[in-house]
């Protein structure tokens with residue numbers, strides 16, 4: 121079973137990186153093959169809304185996103201981690217998400233059976249943190265991520281989100297119990313599939 125971890129924070133070794141890494145360790149412990157994508161290592165141009173994908177399901181922009189499309193399609197479990205930036209995901213993650221419009225076209229315009237009801241079932245999981253404690257801080261991001269997962273047939277399997285986390289590594293200082301939760305979430309995703 122293939123698990124893809126997508127690191128969406130520009131801060132290497134920051135809070136969401138720590139959580140995602142621990143989640144992936146849990147998945148590995150259950151025997152999954154794990155692949156990691158650090159979005160800051162990739163050049164992903166934002167969607168140009170050219171509708172070049174409408175007829176083919178293929179994006180016409182030939183950048184690093186072309187390496188990511190097959191991974192989104194081939195993985196059984198996709199875990200996206202992004203901190204909250206202005207009540208949404210980071211621009212790094214949003215560029216990836218908007219470029220999944222090509223998969224949306226493949227699924228909904230071209231009705232490709234591999235992304236239809238008969239297609240391979242996958243799961244998607246979201247990890248996030250925010251500095252504030254507002255009750256609605258994750259709402260926008262969760263909705264965005266649910267629709268992102270839907271483009272490649274990944275059922276939304278839930279999220280691990282923590283409020284009041286700001287400085288690099290604060291997740292460990294303020295919520296030391298989270299490492300265990302992240303590890304267990306990674307294991308459960310693989311076990312339940």
Ligand SMILES: Cc1cc2nc3c(=O)[nH]c(=O)nc-3n(C[C@H](O)[C@H](O)[C@H](O)COP(=O)(O)O)c2cc1C
Pocket residue numbers: 129130131133134135136137202203204205206207208249250251252253257285286287288289
């Ligand atoms: C540009 C920017 C925008 C942010 N916007 C929000 C926000 O809207 N709400 C919030 O709770 N935290 C916000 N934060 C704080 C981050 O979510 C927080 O520092 C988080 O711990 C960073 O996680 P990381 O270490 O994984 O990068 C923002 C931080 C930055 C740099």
